[in-house]
Amino acid sequence: MKKYQHLINLIEKHDNFLLTAHVNPDGDSIGSLLGLQYLLEPYAQKIDILLADPVPQYLRFLNGANDIYLVNDLPDEIKAEDYDLYFILDCSALDRIGQVKDFFVPEVRKINIDHHSDNSNYGAYNYVDATVSATGELIYNLAVELGSNFQFDFGMAIATAIITDTGNFRYSNTSPETHRIIADMLELGVDTQEIIKNVYETESYSSMKLKGKVLTNLEVTANGQVAWTVVDEPMLAKLGAAWEDTEGLVNYPRSLKGVEVGVLFKGVEPEKTRVSLRSNNYFPVNEFAHQFGGGGHPRAAGCTIQAPLAEAKDTLLEKLQMKLKQIKDD
Amino acid sequence: MKKYQHLINLIEKHDNFLLTAHVNPDGDSIGSLLGLQYLLEPYAQKIDILLADPVPQYLRFLNGANDIYLVNDLPDEIKAEDYDLYFILDCSALDRIGQVKDFFVPEVRKINIDHHSDNSNYGAYNYVDATVSATGELIYNLAVELGSNFQFDFGMAIATAIITDTGNFRYSNTSPETHRIIADMLELGVDTQEIIKNVYETESYSSMKLKGKVLTNLEVTANGQVAWTVVDEPMLAKLGAAWEDTEGLVNYPRSLKGVEVGVLFKGVEPEKTRVSLRSNNYFPVNEFAHQFGGGGHPRAAGCTIQAPLAEAKDTLLEKLQMKLKQIKDD
Numbered sequence: 001m002k003k004y005q006h007l008i009n010l011i012e013k014h015d016n017f018l019l020t021a022h023v024n025p026d027g028d029s030i031g032s033l034l035g036l037q038y039l040l041e042p043y044a045q046k047i048d049i050l051l052a053d054p055v056p057q058y059l060r061f062l063n064g065a066n067d068i069y070l071v072n073d074l075p076d077e078i079k080a081e082d083y084d085l086y087f088i089l090d091c092s093a094l095d096r097i098g099q100v101k102d103f104f105v106p107e108v109r110k111i112n113i114d115h116h117s118d119n120s121n122y123g124a125y126n127y128v129d130a131t132v133s134a135t136g137e138l139i140y141n142l143a144v145e146l147g148s149n150f151q152f153d154f155g156m157a158i159a160t161a162i163i164t165d166t167g168n169f170r171y172s173n174t175s176p177e178t179h180r181i182i183a184d185m186l187e188l189g190v191d192t193q194e195i196i197k198n199v200y201e202t203e204s205y206s207s208m209k210l211k212g213k214v215l216t217n218l219e220v221t222a223n224g225q226v227a228w229t230v231v232d233e234p235m236l237a238k239l240g241a242a243w244e245d246t247e248g249l250v251n252y253p254r255s256l257k258g259v260e261v262g263v264l265f266k267g268v269e270p271e272k273t274r275v276s277l278r279s280n281n282y283f284p285v286n287e288f289a290h291q292f293g294g295g296g297h298p299r300a301a302g303c304t305i306q307a308p309l310a311e312a313k314d315t316l317l318e319k320l321q322m323k324l325k326q327i328k329d330d
Numbered sequence: 331m332k333k334y335q336h337l338i339n340l341i342e343k344h345d346n347f348l349l350t351a352h353v354n355p356d357g358d359s360i361g362s363l364l365g366l367q368y369l370l371e372p373y374a375q376k377i378d379i380l381l382a383d384p385v386p387q388y389l390r391f392l393n394g395a396n397d398i399y400l401v402n403d404l405p406d407e408i409k410a411e412d413y414d415l416y417f418i419l420d421c422s423a424l425d426r427i428g429q430v431k432d433f434f435v436p437e438v439r440k441i442n443i444d445h446h447s448d449n450s451n452y453g454a455y456n457y458v459d460a461t462v463s464a465t466g467e468l469i470y471n472l473a474v475e476l477g478s479n480f481q482f483d484f485g486m487a488i489a490t491a492i493i494t495d496t497g498n499f500r501y502s503n504t505s506p507e508t509h510r511i512i513a514d515m516l517e518l519g520v521d522t523q524e525i526i527k528n529v530y531e532t533e534s535y536s537s538m539k540l541k542g543k544v545l546t547n548l549e550v551t552a553n554g555q556v557a558w559t560v561v562d563e564p565m566l567a568k569l570g571a572a573w574e575d576t577e578g579l580v581n582y583p584r585s586l587k588g589v590e591v592g593v594l595f596k597g598v599e600p601e602k603t604r605v606s607l608r609s610n611n612y613f614p615v616n617e618f619a620h621q622f623g624g625g626g627h628p629r630a631a632g633c634t635i636q637a638p639l640a641e642a643k644d645t646l647l648e649k650l651q652m653k654l655k656q657i658k659d660d
Contacts, residue, residue, distance in 0.1 A: 168498060168499065168500065169498065169499055169512075169522070169526075170498065170523070170526050170530075170531075171523070172523050174516070174522065174523070175516065176513040176514070176516040176517045177513070178513075179509040179510070179512045179513035179516065180509070180510065180513045182499075182509045183506040183507070183508075183509035183510045183513065184506070186504075186505065186506040186509065187506045192499070192504065193500070193501070193502050193504075196499075196500050200500075200585075201585040202585065202587045203585055203586055203587060204586075204587050205548075205550060205586060205587075208545055208548055208582065208586055209545065209546065209548065211542075211545050212541075212542050212543070212544070212545030212546035212547075212548065213542070213546065214542070215538055215539065215541050215542030215545065216539065216542035216543065216546060217542075218535075218538055218539070218542070220535060251531075252538065254531075255527075255530075255531035255532070255533055256533055256534075256535060256538055257532045257533060257534050257535075280527070
């Protein structure tokens with residue numbers, strides 16, 4: 001049987017679909033949502049996308065991105081019970097959909113489509129494959145099994161999902177299949193240059209200044225194995241930058257010569273610090289993040305620490321050094 | 331007839347090959363040279379690579395990169411007349427091989443393999459195809475026609491050529507075929523992450539700090555159409571950075587939202603300023619650079635001004651504003 005045969009049966013049996021993805025949506029979640037929406041349109045009477053947080057500016061070039069609903073700003077016609085299937089994309093746990101969870105009614109079944117290895121299979125149906133680079137690859141595979149005619153908008157959405165989640169083919173999740181999907185998309189006329197330009201090369205003055213500041217603040221510890229930098233609300237305010245401008249900054253400490261773990265500390269509130277972790281070769285940042293209640297992938301993970309920036313930083317860096325030493329001793 | 335059939339006949343008829351490429355070698359030239367060397371080894375009694383300039387540090391991870399000869403540092407066994415075919419790769423004109431040109435003897439025929447559209451067909455045999463992303467793609471195609479068994483080292487060399495000449499798949503020369511070649515290479519075990527890491531992500535602490543400083547100094551003029559930044563000897567000295575760390579920095583001003591022309595001013599000597607120019611959509615930076623005795627491509631050019639940094643900057647930015655206004659008025 002085909003991998004998605006049962007899902008295809010479900011799609012054919014239902015008419016009203018509500019799609020969602022994780023809080024602080026990124027390129028893979030928005031691209032997958034829009035891709036799935038295009039795919040389901042021929043099968044749907046009613047199809048909508050609903051999120052807890054807004055689509056970031058750098059993804060608004062995608063057709064349909066401005067028609068996504070926000071749970072805190074819902075028009076009257078959106079009622080959770082009017083849908084007969086919920087699709088939850090790119091979420092390892094149900095809590096990751098944020099306030100959309102409270103909006104959902106329990107009677108409607110959830111379809112969980114994701115590529116995170118720590119996915120908790122919270123759906124009534126679970127399509128989880130951690131071998132693919134992006135949830136967008138799973139949506140592409142579903143489209144192939146459905147025999148869909150690929151349209152330009154579908155291709156742009158899926159290519160955006162893949163390009164962003166592989167860091168433009170830089171990360172180790174990039175497979176031969178990843179490149180082959182992009183080759184097919186290019187052949188259909190999808191403009192990967194436009195995607196790359198929107199996602200990576202259209203920076204605001206303030207975000208560029210923020211990058212400068214963050215790089216100037218960069219520090220190295222643990223014999224050069226760990227590099228880290230910080231960003232907080234006063235820094236952003238001073239430069240006129242926003243939290244979304246911090247996206248991707250964690251790759252700078254990671255890309256320093258000899259570094260195994262790169263860390264970005266974000267003082268999001270006086271008593272709350274968000275931490276992004278990246279590793280290069282062997283350090284399992286997701287396992288490490290677990291001890292702070294976080295998670296993610298082996299080479300890209302995150303956590304939130306209920307403490308001021310300086311304190312969170314000292315605690316985490318100390319534990320990180322211990323863990324690195326322990327791995328070395330093993 | 332196959333595209334390379336005649337070249338394959340030549341390869342089978344000769345035994346001693348000397349390979350070269352352009353001055354200031356880049357990833358495409360080094361990758362193509364090493365790729366062709368691996369390819370020809372089974373057919374060769376003697377095969378060597380000779381260049382006018384050394385292999386840059388960031389490409390020395392490639393196997394064989396350290397065995398390339400320099401024309402100014404030749405061992406006794408390298409005699410131009412001992413070879414019976416010269417391969418010239420990634421060179422639009424014969425002058426681009428620098429001093430290797432003076433070393434060559436006229437009796438030996440030259441095979442010109444290149445992807446530059448302005449190639450002057452200077453070879454006895456010319457294999458020029460401007461539709462491919464990199465000379466490395468042509469070497470790959472030759473390997474396919476030869477029926478070669480791809481080896482890891484060959485794959486690493488070709489993938490390096492393609493990744494560097496497409497800016498990691500960012501530039502518009504990236505085609506479906508480009509991605510398919512990389513997909514095949516990944517399947518063979520080629521580690522594109524290692525390539526990307528060596529080429530783009532192994533920055534020194536000082537070069538990262540320099541990037542931070544240069545971004546902090548970034549300024550915008552001409553109603554946001556021009557962005558520019560500066561770097562000089564004292565800045566480098568203070569951060570322990572070198573001029574080669576300034577490579578690529580001009581892409582930051584260019585990638586600012588709304589900017590048409592990005593400029594990097596380098597105060598290389600007290601009375602000498604080097605200028606790198608990039609444009610996004612329409613401004614012909616090569617034509618503009620002509621008035622300062624410089625040149626290049628329409629979207630990437632440069633010039634040298636015999637004046638201190640501050641003076642060169644004022645002069646050039648003023649002329650740039652005039653030219654932008656003139657284009658707008660036309």
